[in-house]
Amino acid sequence: MALIVQKFGGTSVKDTERLQEVAKWVVKNKEEGNKMVVVVSAPGGMTDSLIKRAEEVNSNPQGRELDVLLSVGEQISAALLSMAIEQLGHKAISFTGPQVGIKTTNDFNNAKILDISPEKIMEKLNSDHVVIITGFQGADENGNITTLGRGGSDTTAVAVGAAISADQVEIYTDVDGIYTADPRVVKNAGKIPQVSFTEMIEMAGKGAKVLHCRSVELAAKYGIDIHLRSAFTWEEGTWVKGDEKMEKAMVRGITHVKGLAKLTITQLESNNYLSDVMDILEDREIDIRLVSQGLNPSGHFEISFLLEEKEAVRVSKLIQEKLGNKENIDVKLNLGMVSAIGIGVRSNRLQGSVMRILNNNGIKPKMMSSSETSLSYVVAEENVDKLKRLMHDELIEKSLSA
Template identity: 40%
Template sequence: MPLVVQKFGGTSVADADKILSAARRAIRAHREGKQVIVVVSARGHTTDELIGLAREITERPPAREMDMLLATGEQVSVALMAMAIQGLGVPAISFTGAQIGIVTDSFHTKARIRNISTERIQQALDDGQVVIVAGFQGVDEHYNITTLGRGGSDTTAVALAAVLGADACEIYTDVDGVYTTDPRIVAEARKIDRISYDEMLELASLGAGVMHSRSVEFAKKFGVPIHVRSSFADAEGTWIVAEEDARLLGASVTGAALAKDEARVTVLGVPDRPGVVHALFRRIAEKNIVVDMIVQNVATRGRTEVSFTVSGGDLAETLMVAEHAAREIGAGGVTHDPEVAKVSVVGLGMRVHTGVAQAMFEALGGAGVNIQMITTSEIKISVLVDRSSAADALRAVHRAFELERPRLDDRREFAPPRRRPADRNPLAGPEAGSLVGGLGGMEDLVVSGVELDEHQARVTLLNVPDRPGYASKAFRSIAEAGVNVDMIVQNVRTTEGDTRLSITVPREDADRAASAASAAVGDPGDVLVEPGMAKLSVVGIGMRTHTGVATRMFGALADAGINIALINTSEVRVNVLTDLDRGREGLDALGRAFDLDRARPAAGAPRT
């Protein structure tokens, strides 16, 4: 019998009428012959009200007791939803996370799911009942109530869809799908019919508020199709699916995103020797602080700058940790900027289309937006800008890539993806409960491999003017020379007052790229070329939300005595540049660090 998981957010169950409307959706699916699981969030602003209530008692409520308090919001919702469905003549039963055996770790307010017992929920489904489950919560091995943090109800829904082999997980919300960007900022934003897991992971981490990264990680890991839909209309929403199901045609960029709540931290004068970067990020990871952009550029006179971004709410704690670490490693100091924002473009088409970086930088230069930092992946380009110019930057790049225009594939008929067969999905079938327990933790990091590319050269532009339009000028010249660029890294202004922009290109194109860059700079002495470099990459799911990934990577290279010359990061990979003669050794070290036998040469470089 087909199985569907439906998740309703707080705005979708905010009052009695909305609860009844959600109940009718569940009943409709039930009467179509489907087994139905409904996951609900706390109603409306309940969670905020509960947090406010705790603050009335104490400014620093204990995390364990906060979980006890916050979990009550979903318990109210599940009971009301069960009453609504029963009142409409369909059998239903409600469960808390503990009652159906959602077992988590013990990290209160930010717990991760370890395993789910399926027996009780499967029995209720087999009895013909609609099952309503409280999102956002579980219990640890000591039976303490835990909550899953931001996006927790989405995570619960996708996890249940995974463990029970559901045909789809429907996420009902107050918007009718995933848009090319935030329609509150860009009126011309267009709804996307379908998007790949990797693109959605990047957009979710970049500030697209419809889905949270953790739930998309779950979906990709276990092959769960997600359908984001409106609670208030029956129109098709957006399908989040595997790359082969997305069937993208033509477009280089799928969407653009703006992350406003960013803060930049720069550690100045970092000694350029093995192990120093690891020492810095180990301290940050120990505090469970999620780091986003990490940029380390080329060193001069034995020193370099390392910049990274964190959520604005984590800035105060991050500064304390970074300043302590800077003293330990002998760095020159720490600066920060709490008024920055990150603007990004994302698209699978970047793998095969050239000129994306040039078009983005020209759009920003034309809008008078100055770029502070740049980092890239094979399907994403992110820039850090002043927060006051962020909205203008987003509109400029959305317009530059004509994202308001329907794509060719949007006009094709799209059959929703079907449930994966049990032999492809390790969580499908009657043994699911025991299988999940055997996997250790459902939300554990999955590193799919480490890669080595021995065909890279680095070209660095020194003394880059810190003003709008310069990056676009440089990249136009490089593109006109017919050079494809892989990594792009620009750090903030150095202690000496200049900015450095580094790129990696195929080794055979290094001289051509350097000549083109010299023409753009106007002074050949401002361009450095290192013709023999190796790029090492760690690739997987959960790279950003698991804070220790970069730290483990840096630590493995430090233990091998391998120095890191360049860093850039994304949602699905961390890249570093090292000396060419240490590349193979680094690959072996990373394979051991992540317990992999799948270390492999890298595929062709993306074309930015």
């Protein structure tokens, strides 16, 4: 008998038929002798349509009220799933985040979970209930409803898992696991049976969209195993586990991001401005993928940021306001980034292999970065798919067949 937390995303609960499939699966797991906690997202599409309604009445809706509005979707899923499980002859009870004591910061629309009280959940599990909890939401210390931002239901599931010391957290979605590369780009990409938390965090940060980064960090912190799998095929997916539980492997997967821009501030007399610029970017919550800085040939400081293309104009204006000199900023659009993820990828041999690929194919990297578990190359967007396939062939296919 295990204590299992299962999380179901929006596509898994989007209509009556899908809800009934989920109910059957939860009941099957319960009948196998497990204690079941289920975390649900809003029905697919509902959050977007609620945002649209909000924008109809207010061009810039209050964050607090937006959270009151957006939290209803998960409540609908939770109540309906509870009814569907009871219809199958098992006791079920739903709780909203605030009801089950999910305490968060008061950063509306992007709150962080501070604490979860396990008592109510455990009490209902012990009286043989399936416990259903709304994902994505909680309450601040004054009882205001808060939401955790996009993908926040994954974080709810892991945080609940940690609070009740669950044996495992299963994240059900519309893909059947994590692949060595995007199968739409790289035909021979394969499903990865197991990755480490560190690798998963690198993958999420470098373009793999399946798991919310914060949820993996939380799982790593509390040592909760995550099983990412499909709510459509119900087959085994990918396990995300502690590093110490992993067998060693070189390259776990190749990820990519497109639609990036590089913004370079040149001719800086000193680097005194840099911390100011970083503060501006932090305040506006602008996601900077890579930063590189140094002296350029003429002896001036220079700093480059890699960011979403759609943010480039706004950010360059923000920086211009700060620095007061237009000519200092250079923007390159139409970039992408390809990354190799895996423990030990920073080895000289691997970096050498990629250099050879780039040279042989006439692809010029615009930026590069490496960490213990990732190697990233920023290239012209038109070269992203090609580079991805080449790196997959060289770094994954060859070592698999070796």
